[in-house]
Amino acid sequence: MTKTSMDITKRTSIGAQRNPASETAILDAAEEILRESGLGGFSIEAVARRAKAGKPTIYRWWPSKAALLLDVYHRQKGETFYADTGDTRKDLVAFLEALLGFWRTNGGEIFRSIIAAAQSDPEALIALRDYAVTRCRSSGVILARGQARGEVRGDFDPEPIMELLSGFCWNRLLTGRLEVSPGEIETIVDALMGGLSSTSR
């Protein structure tokens, strides 16, 4: 059920300002190509062809392939909420399942394309880094809430822990192993919450 904008009307300039119809068409096209052919088939030419847009129009608004990828990703990701059940363990499990689940349905193909692009494009790398850091910081709220409740030890910076968890997900995404069983997730969260040391019991 693609939401492609298949209006017959010919798109053209609407004056000295960005044409939202073109922007939409380009992002739609980019998303579709990515979904259908992956990063391999993703080229500015192909996007322009499919969107019936001129290459300069794309380059005008997106300086690099990676910039376009990021826009596609952001657009289809929408807002992110972190479950707040009052139980940190459950919240962490929900976090992991939500992330892996989203990646399993289209989002993953796009995000791994972004990561790949960032490995040969310094600007994309910076964008990706900023995104990743921000993401880990904001998801840290799950642990911060636990700390506020006294449920979680207060002598930890939540951020590196969230890096641990999202790193796990990245690893799975990038090696094509997104089908993580609920059991595995529980194992990880349990280990993290309870600690590995036998003396910590």
Added chain:
Amino acid sequence: MTKTSMDITKRTSIGAQRNPASETAILDAAEEILRESGLGGFSIEAVARRAKAGKPTIYRWWPSKAALLLDVYHRQKGETFYADTGDTRKDLVAFLEALLGFWRTNGGEIFRSIIAAAQSDPEALIALRDYAVTRCRSSGVILARGQARGEVRGDFDPEPIMELLSGFCWNRLLTGRLEVSPGEIETIVDALMGGLSSTSR
């Protein structure tokens, strides 16, 4: 002091068999290019040019860019040993520092290129997955030893935990943040060993 094979002698066929001199020259060239220009400058053409090899010679032995990258990585990685100090905490810290340290010195540039290549090459993805899984399994020995010593709880499968840790490293590698302070590493290992839950103390 690079070990580049700068022999003046003109390389040619040595009969109906693979010429090791060519193989070496190609892998050397590939490694150098990767080190100097990163994945962006890495192309079969460039490798052939630098190695003074014919393109078909490369294609004959390495079916894809990713296959060549993997060979380069394996060649320069050598054997991996996991410290065994009798203290799991120290062993984990050493593991993380060794991995990040190796990536900081050349290895990282190559490995992130491999990850990127794998995102658009199914065969490379399989190779990467196999490598990653094997790696996590073998590094699990650190925890297994702890379990054998009774230092670490025995009701855990070590593998997902090592995925957690290596995932953290992947994340840092792929976002260009390999400069991890010893403090951060300690924090992570401490959290993992001690557990986050305030009741686990």
Added chain:
Amino acid sequence: MTKTSMDITKRTSIGAQRNPASETAILDAAEEILRESGLGGFSIEAVARRAKAGKPTIYRWWPSKAALLLDVYHRQKGETFYADTGDTRKDLVAFLEALLGFWRTNGGEIFRSIIAAAQSDPEALIALRDYAVTRCRSSGVILARGQARGEVRGDFDPEPIMELLSGFCWNRLLTGRLEVSPGEIETIVDALMGGLSSTSR
């Protein structure tokens, strides 16, 4: 000292009529670009940029690149006078030297651009043809005066002869050999006046 109109005042519409300031600015810009970069750098975009005019303003008044070129040429050529010393030989030499001299100083760059443009623009070709024919006809006055004086044979139509001479100049212009020595000009005029045949002496 170029007479470029560098007025700071912002040019804008002066109502529902052609703005002469814009016209001047555009012609100035076109002339300067042609002088500085030749036909290669001459584009409607470049002219608009330099004249600080909108592209549609140019397209409104000059239907094609060639039309603009012709306007530039006409504007800077001014009236043409043909020397009348009473000696046809001298008048012809003066004619050739004046034409080549004018082309050597800016005019040539523009005119050869016009000729080039006319080769792929039918309208420009017609304009160029009309101009060339008119020019040869009017310069024919040099020979007509000689005929009136009895100095030149009367059984010739002056026009083809002037085509011969101006054709020589075109050839030199279009092959970048405008530096014609006075001796060469004399040779040509002498040959033409005296005839090549040894029996005509």
Added chain:
Amino acid sequence: MTKTSMDITKRTSIGAQRNPASETAILDAAEEILRESGLGGFSIEAVARRAKAGKPTIYRWWPSKAALLLDVYHRQKGETFYADTGDTRKDLVAFLEALLGFWRTNGGEIFRSIIAAAQSDPEALIALRDYAVTRCRSSGVILARGQARGEVRGDFDPEPIMELLSGFCWNRLLTGRLEVSPGEIETIVDALMGGLSSTSR
């Protein structure tokens, strides 16, 4: 009756050497495009498309559009012979009629394209100049023969005179007036041979 090579066989490399089939196909395509659409439709892309050749193949062998044009011109012009009837007047008339006649049948379209291209491409200008100079020098043989026979005055350099005549032809070509009547040609040659001066009778 186009001599297009319409072989179905797929053209490919024949080793580390120029493929004559490709060269022929490219020149054929270029010539056809020029004949059909003139300089306006002549682009490297269009030639490549029509010749079913890669753009780099064209750029490999012809550094510029003008180089390709010149090759096309030379190929279809073949050898040039200058009539030798023993009568200089007749030889000159034949020379003019042959040149104008050749230009009337395809050759002209190509040559005026070359002239146009040379006006914005310095390298093409040099090539054109060399060609024009060589051509005038070699056609000077017509007058030189007359001088040897004693039919033509010996105190003239033939070259500038031939420039006069070919200049006339260029003028006609570039203004689209190749339909020169035999009478006009006779007039010009007569004037040149007999001289304009009334005292030269």
Added chain:
DNA sequence: CTTTAAGCGAGACGGTACGTCATGTCTTACG
């Protein structure tokens, strides 16, 4: 002791995509 068969370097081939530029048309906002 020859064939023969494969590997080698070289590099040309038809392609595709790159990122930039100019084209001529369009709409805006302003005067």
Added chain:
DNA sequence: CGTAAGACATGACGTACCGTCTCGCTTAAAG
């Protein structure tokens, strides 16, 4: 309605690599 501004779709530019090919050679193994 004319203007400056500039976005738009289009398409050519010249370059870099892609993966395939054929060449002319070298050399070890097979006959």
